[in-house]
Amino acid sequence: MKNIILSMIFVIFASSAFAGSCPMMAKNIDAKIEEAQKLRDAGMKAHESGDHAKSEELLNQALELFKS
Secondary structure: OHHHHHHHHHHHHHHHHHHHHHHHHHHHHHHHHHHHHHHHHHHHHHHHOOOHHHHHHHHHHHHHHHHO
């Protein structure tokens, strides 16, 4: 019985310790979204100016941000 109670207490405190990482994860996501948006905008600008190779390169870089 003692082991079960100790195990439950450990689980409760361990899960609350990891809860502090949520804001850090959200910041990392926001940074990737911002960088991807900049690459997307630059890629579309290159597309509109006729530089399709550069456009594809920039857009692929934006997509790679979400794979890592």
